[in-house]
Amino acid sequence: MAKSKYEYVKHFEQDDRLLPGCWLVVRLDGRGFHRFSSLHGFTKPNDLRALQLANRCAETVMKDVQDAILAYGESDEYSFVLDRKTRLFGRRESKITTTVCSLFSAAYVLYWPEFFPETPLQYPPSFDARAVCYPTSRILRDYLSWRQADCHINNLYNTCFWTLVQQGGMPEKEAEETLRGTFSADKNELLFSRFGINYAHLPAIFRKGTTLVWEEVEIPVTTPSGESALRRKKAVRALDVDIIGDQFWHDRPWLLGEDT
Ligand code: DGT
Ligand code: MG
Ligand code: MG
Ligand code: MG
Numbered sequence: 363m364a365k366s367k368y369e370y371v372k373h374f375e376q377d378d379r380l381l382p383g384c385w386l387v388v389r390l391d392g393r394g395f396h397r398f399s400s401l402h403g404f405t406k407p408n409d410l411r412a413l414q415l416a417n418r419c420a421e422t423v424m425k426d427v428q429d430a431i432l433a434y435g436e437s438d439e440y441s442f443v444l445d446r447k448t449r450l451f452g453r454r455e456s457k458i459t460t461t462v463c464s465l466f467s468a469a470y471v472l473y474w475p476e477f478f479p480e481t482p483l484q485y486p487p488s489f490d491a492r493a494v495c496y497p498t499s500r501i502l503r504d505y506l507s508w509r510q511a512d513c514h515i516n517n518l519y520n521t522c523f524w525t526l527v528q529q530g531g532m533p534e535k536e537a538e539e540t541l542r543g544t545f546s547a548d549k550n551e552l553l554f555s556r557f558g559i560n561y562a563h564l565p566a567i568f569r570k571g572t573t574l575v576w577e578e579v580e581i582p583v584t585t586p587s588g589e590s591a592l593r594r595k596k597a598v599r600a601l602d603v604d605i606i607g608d609q610f611w612h613d614r615p616w617l618l619g620e621d622t
Pocket of ligand 1: 391392406413437438
């Protein structure tokens with residue numbers, strides 16, 4: 363077929379194929395969620411409904427985007443790990459990030475009323491997205507450890523801050539000053555000695571974030587001849603466990619393959 367004289371404009375497009383053989387991570391982060399969370403009355407420091415809504419959206423992405431092997435979410439962010447061998451969209455960065463980001467955003471709006479039945483959305487939420495290539499499984503694990511450590515550090519701080527304010531009746535400025543320069547051990551001690559709160563006993567979803575993985579499950583089915591049977595099926599499972607240590611990875615050797 364003859365090409366139109368306009369075809370040449372195609373050559374202005376830039377090649378944005380992500381490095382071959384690397385793990386691909388797409389991280390989304392809520393845009394202006396400081397304002398969004400306060401306008402929609404998210405509970406402080408953690409809103410379980412908001413976390414579960416984000417988990418629901420991430421599950422949608424896992425099921426719809428080929429080669430998503432794991433996802434990790436905390437606060438207003440979610441990271442998706444795509445298999446190092448993925449050929450999704452020819453590994454073109456913009457195609458991958460925009461698809462993941464728009465699917466997540468659309469799901470956020472679609473499922474919003476399920477999780478916030480009494481709170482109408484005030485404006486369309488949006489997310490930014492970036493893709494990063496990680497050449498080894500060790501570095502990929504360090505990336506995920508970085509995010510889970512971030513979850514822990516922020517959650518410990520926010521838990522102390524809001525406990526001082528909500529239960530201790532302390533003005534926000536004073537709570538901030540009380541926590542300035544404190545270490546983790548001080549914060550744990552403050553929660554325990556002043557409020558009887560054992561940080562380690564708070565819900566794991568707040569302390570660890572959520573990790574989504576594919577797992578094989580058995581579901582009861584009825585055969586055409588009317589008998590009960592079990593059918594094996596892959597399903598997305600949400601875990602609120604430590605992913606920094608080795609245990610999680612040793613229990614699931616198929617996630618990273620040989621190179622660890
Ligand atoms: P950005 O990402 O630069 O557009 O700006 P923000 O405002 O989204 O900032 P970011 O992503 O660093 O921090 C997340 C904000 O979302 C932070 O202000 C706290 C808020 N947020 C996230 N999860 C919760 C929650 O469960 N409850 C409440 N109350 N706030 C939350
Ligand atoms: Mg951000
Ligand atoms: Mg944000
Ligand atoms: Mg954030």
